[in-house]
Amino acid sequence: MMHSLLLTKPDGRHLTLYSRQPIDPTLAAPSPFAEPLNASAHLRWHPLRGEWVTYAAYRQGRTFLPPPEYNPLAVTTDPAHPTEVPAGAWDVAVFDNRFPSLAQALPGAAPPPALIVPTAPADGHCEVVVFTQDPQGSLGGLPLDHLDLLLQVWGERTQSVGARPGIDYVLPFENRGAEVGVTLHHPHGQIYAYPLVPPVPARMQAVAAEHLRAQGRGVLEAMIENERRDGKRMIYEGPHAVAFVPVCARYPYEVWIAPILPVEGFAQLGDAERADLARALKTVLLKYDGLWDRPLPYLMAWYQAPTDGQPHPESHLHAQLYPPFRTRDRLKYLAGTEIGAGFFAMDALPEEKALELQQVRVSLS
Amino acid sequence: MMHSLLLTKPDGRHLTLYSRQPIDPTLAAPSPFAEPLNASAHLRWHPLRGEWVTYAAYRQGRTFLPPPEYNPLAVTTDPAHPTEVPAGAWDVAVFDNRFPSLAQALPGAAPPPALIVPTAPADGHCEVVVFTQDPQGSLGGLPLDHLDLLLQVWGERTQSVGARPGIDYVLPFENRGAEVGVTLHHPHGQIYAYPLVPPVPARMQAVAAEHLRAQGRGVLEAMIENERRDGKRMIYEGPHAVAFVPVCARYPYEVWIAPILPVEGFAQLGDAERADLARALKTVLLKYDGLWDRPLPYLMAWYQAPTDGQPHPESHLHAQLYPPFRTRDRLKYLAGTEIGAGFFAMDALPEEKALELQQVRVSLS
Numbered sequence: 001m002m003h004s005l006l007l008t009k010p011d012g013r014h015l016t017l018y019s020r021q022p023i024d025p026t027l028a029a030p031s032p033f034a035e036p037l038n039a040s041a042h043l044r045w046h047p048l049r050g051e052w053v054t055y056a057a058y059r060q061g062r063t064f065l066p067p068p069e070y071n072p073l074a075v076t077t078d079p080a081h082p083t084e085v086p087a088g089a090w091d092v093a094v095f096d097n098r099f100p101s102l103a104q105a106l107p108g109a110a111p112p113p114a115l116i117v118p119t120a121p122a123d124g125h126c127e128v129v130v131f132t133q134d135p136q137g138s139l140g141g142l143p144l145d146h147l148d149l150l151l152q153v154w155g156e157r158t159q160s161v162g163a164r165p166g167i168d169y170v171l172p173f174e175n176r177g178a179e180v181g182v183t184l185h186h187p188h189g190q191i192y193a194y195p196l197v198p199p200v201p202a203r204m205q206a207v208a209a210e211h212l213r214a215q216g217r218g219v220l221e222a223m224i225e226n227e228r229r230d231g232k233r234m235i236y237e238g239p240h241a242v243a244f245v246p247v248c249a250r251y252p253y254e255v256w257i258a259p260i261l262p263v264e265g266f267a268q269l270g271d272a273e274r275a276d277l278a279r280a281l282k283t284v285l286l287k288y289d290g291l292w293d294r295p296l297p298y299l300m301a302w303y304q305a306p307t308d309g310q311p312h313p314e315s316h317l318h319a320q321l322y323p324p325f326r327t328r329d330r331l332k333y334l335a336g337t338e339i340g341a342g343f344f345a346m347d348a349l350p351e352e353k354a355l356e357l358q359q360v361r362v363s364l365s
Numbered sequence: 366m367m368h369s370l371l372l373t374k375p376d377g378r379h380l381t382l383y384s385r386q387p388i389d390p391t392l393a394a395p396s397p398f399a400e401p402l403n404a405s406a407h408l409r410w411h412p413l414r415g416e417w418v419t420y421a422a423y424r425q426g427r428t429f430l431p432p433p434e435y436n437p438l439a440v441t442t443d444p445a446h447p448t449e450v451p452a453g454a455w456d457v458a459v460f461d462n463r464f465p466s467l468a469q470a471l472p473g474a475a476p477p478p479a480l481i482v483p484t485a486p487a488d489g490h491c492e493v494v495v496f497t498q499d500p501q502g503s504l505g506g507l508p509l510d511h512l513d514l515l516l517q518v519w520g521e522r523t524q525s526v527g528a529r530p531g532i533d534y535v536l537p538f539e540n541r542g543a544e545v546g547v548t549l550h551h552p553h554g555q556i557y558a559y560p561l562v563p564p565v566p567a568r569m570q571a572v573a574a575e576h577l578r579a580q581g582r583g584v585l586e587a588m589i590e591n592e593r594r595d596g597k598r599m600i601y602e603g604p605h606a607v608a609f610v611p612v613c614a615r616y617p618y619e620v621w622i623a624p625i626l627p628v629e630g631f632a633q634l635g636d637a638e639r640a641d642l643a644r645a646l647k648t649v650l651l652k653y654d655g656l657w658d659r660p661l662p663y664l665m666a667w668y669q670a671p672t673d674g675q676p677h678p679e680s681h682l683h684a685q686l687y688p689p690f691r692t693r694d695r696l697k698y699l700a701g702t703e704i705g706a707g708f709f710a711m712d713a714l715p716e717e718k719a720l721e722l723q724q725v726r727v728s729l730s
Contacts, residue, residue, distance in 0.1 A: 046613035047584050049565075050572040053613050053709045057717070101702065101710035116591035117612050173701035181698025192702050199707030200414075207415040219412050226481035247482050248411035248418050301705030322704065333546025334699065336538035337466065337557050339687065340666030342564030344418045345466035352422070 002152045005090075012036045013096035015085065018153045020145060023090055030082035032072055037096070039103035041122035042112035043195075051199050054122045056101050073130050073186035085130055091146055092153050093130040094191070100126035102192065123166050125193040127157065135186045138295060139174065140285025142187075144364065147278040154191075154302065155266030161193045162307030169194045169201055169306050177297025179324050179331060189300075197306045205306065208314035218262045220316040233354035236283040240276035243284045245354035250344040251322040251332060252353050253296070255284050258318035265304035265317050279364055281319070286362035288323065298323040367517045370455075377401045378461035380450065383518045385510060388455055395447035397437055402461070404468035406487035407477035408560075416564050419487045421466050438495050438551035450495055456511055457518050458495040459556070465491035467557065488531050490558040492522065500551045503660060504539065505650025507552075509729065512643035519556075519667065520631030526558045527672030534559045534566055534671050542662020544689050544696060554665075562671045570671065573679035583627045585681040598719035601648040605641035608649045610719035615709040616687040616697060617718050618661070620649050623683035630669035630682050644729055646684070651727035653688065663688040 005017045007029035015029040041056035075087040085093045102124025112119040131139050131150060142150075158170040174189035175182050197205065211219035227233060227244045235255055236243035243257045257280045259273050269277065288296040299322045305315035326332045326348065337343050370382045372394035380394040406421035440452040450458045467489025477484040496504050496515060507515075523535040539554035540547050562570065576584035592598060592609045600620055601608035608622045622645045624638050634642065653661040664687045670680035691697045691713065702708050 044613045046611075046615070047576070047588055048569050048572060050568065051707070053615055053711060055711045055714055057712060057714045099712075101712075115612050116588070116595050169706075171701070171706050173705050175698075175700040181696065181700055190701060192706065192708075194706070194708065198702075201706060203415065203707075204413050207413060211412070223412055223481070230481050246411075247480050248409045248413075250411070250418055299700060299704055301701060320705070331546065333540075335540040335546055335664060336536070336555060336666060337563075339664055340538050340685070341534075341536050341557065341559070341566060342416070342568075343557075343559065346418060346420045347422060347464075347466075349420055349422045 002149060002156070004156070009095070010034060011098075013098065015093060015095040017085075017088075017090040018092040018094070018149060018156075019090045020149055021089060024088055027086050027088045027090075029095075030076045030084065030086055031098075032082055032084065033098060037098065037103075039100050039106070040109065041101060041103050043120040043122050044115060045118040045120075047117055052120070052196060054101050054124075056099070056103075056122065071135055071184070071186050073128075073184060073188055074135050075133055084128070085133075091132070091149055094127050094153065094157060095130075097126035097128050097190070100124075102126055102194065120195075123195040125161055125164070125167065125191075127161070127191040127193075129153065129157075129172070129189045129191060131187040131189065137187050138285070138289065139176075139187050139189075140282055140289055142282075144275070144278050144282060147282055148275055151266050151269065151274050151278055151281075155269070157191055158265050158304055158307070159267050161191065164193070166195050167193045168308040169197045170304065171198075171201070171301060173299065173301040175299055177295065177324075179297040180299055182297075197308060201303060201306065204303065205312065205314060208316070212314045218314060218316050220258060220318060221260075221262050224258060224260055232351050235287060235354065235357050236280040238276040238279055240270075240273040241280040243280045245350045245357065247350055249350040249353070250346065251324070252326050252346065252348045253288070253291070253298075253321075253323040253357065254350075254353075255321045255357070256318055257281055257284055257321070258316060262316035264312055264315045266302075269317070282364055283362055284321065284357075286364075287357050287360040288321075290360040290362055291356065292328045296323050296325065367514060367521070369521070374460070375399060376463075378463065380458060380460040382450075382453075382455040383457040383459070383514060383521075384455045385514055386454060389453055392451050392453045392455075394460075395441045395449065395451055397447055397449065398463060402463065402468075404465050404471070405474065406466060406468050408485040408487050409480060410483040410485075412482055417485070417561060419466050419489075421464070421468075421487065436500055436549070436551055438493075438549065438553055439500050440498055449493070450498075456497070456514055459492050459518065459522060460495075462491035462493050462555070465489075467491055467559065485560075488560040490526055490529070490532065490556075492526070492556040492558075494518065494522075494537070494554045494556060496552040496554065502552050503650070503654065504541075504552050504554075505647055505654055507647075509640070509643050509647060512647055513640055516631050516634065516639050516643060516646075520634070522556055523630050523669060523672070524632050526556065529558070531560050532558045533673040534562045535669065536563070536566070536666060538664065538666040540664055542660065542689075544662040545664055547662075562673060566668060566671065569668065570677065570679060573681070577679045583679060583681050585623060585683060586625075586627050589623060589625055597716050600652065600719065600722050601645040603641040603644055605635075605638040606645040608645045610715045610722065612715055614715040614718070615711065616689070617691050617711065617713045618653070618656070618663075618686075618688040618722065619715075619718075620686045620722070621683055622646055622649055622686070623681060627681035629677055629680045631667075634682070647729055648727055649686065649722075651729075652722050652725040653686075655725040655727055656721065657693045661688050661690065 009031035305312035670677035
């Protein structure tokens with residue numbers, strides 16, 4: 001059971017609180033910012049790559065001087081220093097990003113600039129997802145029913161944001177750790193809602209649709225069956241969900257997490273599937289942190305069906321996780337061949353890295 | 366005029382020395398390694414992305430204990446500690462990478478493993494390009510005629526490596542600076558020769574071919590004309606070559622360098638074009654280092670026509686340079702939206718970053 005409460009911040013942004021318990025309806029939404037959001041972003045066409053790029057040049061300074069340990073994702077305890085979320089009983093909070101890369105233009109906003117390439121409004125939406133009230137926690141450290149709630153939240157956000165006109169793709173992701181650029185350690189993720197299907201999901205959808213047409217079944221569904229039969233790279237195998245280092249991993253500790261049978265997104269998961277997916281997620285994250293007994297940085301992206309109004313039987317909800325480390329002490333940098341050519345080079349075999357993760361013992365209690 | 370000398374190292378790898386002057390034919394090629402190269406790499410098919418990934422798990426330890434300041438790219442001065450290049454009069458050296466991500470299988474080598482996805486030999490080639498004998502130098506600090514020679518070397522390598530059976534694409538690139546993962550500061554680049562056209566060039570070729578078909582001219586040629594007319598983002602404008610922050614930059618200080626008129630690759634440049642391209646390159650690199658009076662890290666990739674035996678009238682030789690910094694103190698990390706979605710988000714406008722680079726004064730003397 002998921003309860004939610006939709007609130008509006010003083011600067012006009014929305015905040016939704018989610019909980020396994022009913023939420024006090026008198027809670028109010030704080031904001032570190034007083035003046036209304038004045039988001040200004042536009043898209044420019046990249047003629048050589050054939051893709052859009054978004055530009056959001058925010059210049060407004062912050063309206064307050066935060067104390068040294070100020071954490072905007074912690075609950076507000078000092079009204080003189082409001083944060084993004086209120087004190088009170090809730091489990092997960094989602095609010096509009098104050099500095100969005102994509103944002104619906106406000107009435108009266110300037111049109112996108114006229115340039116030597118096509119431009120367009122950056123008509124999307126960016127949200128921040130606060131995973132827990134505990135600033136010292138981690139996603140993997142949350143109880144299973146809290147993770148289950150988060151999977152429901154991602155589903156609810158995907159459905160409500162994806163239903164807005166012009167939103168074609170919704171991507172929940174987490175960047176975790178200083179090595180991937182995160183300076184705020186309070187456990188949180190983001191949701192980007194795009195006015196187009198972005199290049200990576202677009203490519204994966206096209207490849208999956210062709211596989212479905214030619215083979216009569218989903219490409220990830222077939223791959224999961226093969227990974228389970230092979231067994232060498234499995235990290236978690238439950239009744240409804242799996243996690244594994246894919247045979248074609250592009251990062252040394254890359255892991256995919258998915259329900260065994262295809263569903264288009266979080267909202268289409270049954271209760272038993274979602275509970276098992278939460279177990280798979282928690283297992284992977286605990287193994288990551290257990291690998292070297294320290295929080296392992298990673299990028300985690302959850303792929304669902306586009307919200308472009310088309311049927312997408314080729315879709316199969318799954319996460320791809322990319323830790324940026326090659327070994328305990330060495331980062332994997334994306335360089336010439338990866339970034340310049342889009343061609344990934346690995347100096348470790350997925351089978352070896354899977355073995356390392358398999359040997360990390362975790363407890364899901 | 367370019368002179369060259371092809372040598373074979375004790376471990377069987379090739380070394381070619383290039384110079385503006387004749388080269389002493391008695392020079393011999395050193396190697397830090399005694400035993401023959403035993404490269405072992407294979408490709409695996411990534412079924413979700415529809416692309417190949419290469420795996421090269423080298424386990425052989427190094428055969429010597431280098432002194433603390435050992436630089437394998439410096440000329441050999443102590444025969445007890447051979448490096449990769451000999452002392453003598455030469456300007457640029459190119460040798461086979463000892464730890465290649467792609468390498469032609471040796472006779473008798475094991476076939477690629479049988480896995481749950483298609484596999485193939487990683488039948489490519491990886492070279493290291495030593496830009497100068499000066500370990501303290503930088504590419505931008507080299508004299509113009511030395512840069513001109515390097516452009517010829519890249520052309521010669523592209524032609525000779527690209528002519529090998531099965532090599533479909535040759536990419537010269539430079540990763541520079543610790544922030545992009547480089548620990549060896551001796552100025553050098555790499556050349557990857559692929560047994561396929563990798564995803565990024567493949568996409569750019571397809572987009573360019575369609576533009577040429579529909580518009581009757583090249584996409585980059587048209588863009589250069591528009592950038593020159595607009596003028597706001599130009600960094601260098603010579604009689605035959607230009608450099609500019611593209612209107613659709615995906616990195617704050619991204620710069621493209623190109624001959625004004627399309628040529629398929631370095632080898633097709635006329636002398637005057639090549640000389641001007643060297644001026645453009647030097648200008649950009651000096652501006653980069655002048656920006657904050659310190660060496661600016663960057664990734665530089667040079668795109669040419671595929672060497673797949675097909676005509677490529679859509680090709681237009683050019684470099685794309687991506688420094689990983691947003692500001693003097695802040696790195697641009699690729700995270701959720703860039704890596705997970707392939708959708709780039711910029712918080713700076715290309716026009717502003719171009720202005721910063723325009724204001725850096727450089728001398729090409």
